[in-house]
Amino acid sequence: MPWAISALGCALLALALFCLFGLGGMTGETPAVAATSGSSASGVHVGVASCAGSTCHGRQEGDGRVVRQDELMRWQEPSSPTGAHSRAYAILSNPRSQAIAQRLGLGSAASAPACLGCHADPGTRGGRFQLNDGVGCEACHGGASNWLSNHYAVGATHAGNVANGLTDLTNATVRANNCLDCHFGSDRPGQFVDHRIMAAGHPRVSFELDLFSTLQQHWDEDADYVRRKGRTSNVKMWAVGQATALDRALSLYSTARLGQEGIFPEFYFFDCHTCHRRITDEADYRPTAVPNPGRPIPSGMPAFNDENMIMLAAAARAAAPSLAGKLESDSRAFHAALAVDRPSAIRAAAQLKSTAGALAATFSRASFGRAETFAIIDTVAGNAIAARYTDYEGSVQAVMAVDTLLNALVNAGQVGSGSAKTIRGDVNRAYAAVRDPNAYRPADFRASLGRAAGAIRALR
Known part of the structure; x- marks a missing residue:
């Protein structure tokens, strides 16, 4: 893990990550234009439960031989920005989110498509998908229907997994585009943030790829990781x-x-x-804008x-x-x-x-x-x-x-x-x-x- 980020830095970034906790979508109809996102939308999103076995990513301790295998526990961390993605849907039921939705005439924030575009996994959803998982594994890693069983098979490679639909988050441009869909906005349904939603009370949106990645890091960049994916x-x-x-x-x-x-x-x-x-109309008023x-x-x-x-x-x-x-x-x-x-x-x-x-x-x-x-x-x-x-x-x-x-x-x-x-x-x-x-x-x-x-x- 990287060295400790400033406590003030964490507080500031937690506030910025709050864009996941307010409303994150459109207030109107999305135009049918080409997508700007780099995320993988071809696979079905099979749900967090499909990754949760104790032989996969659901252990209570990070003692796996290849990967930590406690990734879901880190994703669910309740008291820090590390768990922000898992809390993204639940926060739609709090008073602030409901008030924002009411001001915009969206009905319940927890069911409004304008909110779910960023507060739950986008894409086609399979039978084990749970809306209340919030922003789950596949929101970042891509719909897993075509790569889930292959990625843990003997002889599996990162390149092979990517070919099957895994989002290549080792590629900085791909990772940035994937994150920006919600951390700035995209032209997909429920993912364009506008001034009206901000005026209704949505927190300010801010993003910095490397520091936010650090806050969400659930992997160890050890020798095995470097051999398989290269050093970040x-x-x-x-x-x-x-x-x-x-x-x-x-x-x-x-x-x-x-x-x-x-x-x-x-x-x-x-x-x-x-x-x-x-x-102010006071005679001694001086503009506060700086050239x-x-x-x-x-x-x-x-x-x-x-x-x-x-x-x-x-x-x-x-x-x-x-x-x-x-x-x-x-x-x-x-x-x-x-x-x-x-x-x-x-x-x-x-x-x-x-x-x-x-x-x-x-x-x-x-x-x-x-x-x-x-x-x-x-x-x-x-x-x-x-x-x-x-x-x-x-x-x-x-x-x-x-x-x-x-x-x-x-x-x-x-x-x-x-x-x-x-x-x-x-x-x-x-x-x-x-x-x-x-x-x-x-x-x-x-x-x-x-x-x-x-x-x-x-x-x-």
């Missing part, structure tokens, strides 16, 4: 996750009837706090949520410098086009999406070593990027990045866990600076992030 690069997961998240946001925004809500743009894609600010050098938009316009653009810019500067300039210019052009008209914005989104895809492909092939990881940390907190931390969402991504990249250095044996623990206080202070979105102060956050990055830099 935490930095690659982080970087590819950022590129894929941007790709997903731009794809959905560009989709007709998803990027528009009546006469307004669909505000789900925009940064909440560029609109949700204090209003952002990465977003050339007129004052008073909502800004597209650029948290992934900012992180991608940091990753590109350190690991893909040949694409860094293009990403910067395409990002600025997209923001500027939003102030012109929707056709201009769609054209600019396509260009930026292409660059994000090129970065994802580059990162997938890259080897992120110690030097590259330290360089990304430096860039995340450096002056060229830090000036863009004017809003809460991007700052949350930054502190999660610093934590997950430090975690990656420890997991790879490039920094000792004892040394890393000595700077945990600095990382905690950066988390504290984004604990409360209503108390967020850009200058204070930048100072906290800079101190944390400086402490990590000293480990070099």
Whole structure:
């Protein structure tokens, strides 16, 4: 298991994982457009019970010879984010979820298709499937009807299991697309999150692939795992996750009837706090918005949520410098086009999406070593990027990045866990600076992030 994540980090991420606990679906009809997800939908979902035998994944202790075999116990962990997926359906019966459903006219949240798209396994369901299992094994691993019996057979290989329909979660792009279906949204029924559902009380949606994977980790990356599937690069997961998240946001925004809500743009894609600010008529009032050098938009316009653009810019500067300039210019052009008209914005989104895809492909092939990881940390907190931390969402991504990249250095044996623990206080202070979105102060956050990055830099 990775070294301990900050307690404040866990609290922040638990809040972000709460997107599983509120409502996670549409408030209207899903248009019939091509799916954006990378998840496997071909197999029948046979249910968690099909994985629960004591000779499979249902043991009380992780003492299996090949895999732990207590994976279901970890999935059901009642008191931490590790068990969030198993609680996803049950939470639909709590007062908050029911109130959200009532405001949206959905009836009961526990039976509304708009909620079940993310609070239970999607896909075709078999006879042993139980809705109250919540987000079960097959939501991540793919419908098991075609690979269940094969994956434990003598001589089975990971490649063979994938060929039979197992979702290849070792592939960073596949994993990111699979997670983003619920942790950002997709164009499938019950999986598009819109501004109305947020206004009705749904928690803010946030996602970072590597750190969230760590919270859900139910496997040991031992020698056997590495032989069968290869070693995970935490930095690659982080970087590819950022590129894929941007790709997903731009794809959905560009989709007709998803990027528009009546006469307004669909505000789900925009940064909440560029609109949700204090209003007063007092004579000495001063605007609280801070100019952002990465977003050339007129004052008073909502800004597209650029948290992934900012992180991608940091990753590109350190690991893909040949694409860094293009990403910067395409990002600025997209923001500027939003102030012109929707056709201009769609054209600019396509260009930026292409660059994000090129970065994802580059990162997938890259080897992120110690030097590259330290360089990304430096860039995340450096002056060229830090000036863009004017809003809460991007700052949350930054502190999660610093934590997950430090975690990656420890997991790879490039920094000792004892040394890393000595700077945990600095990382905690950066988390504290984004604990409360209503108390967020850009200058204070930048100072906290800079101190944390400086402490990590000293480990070099």
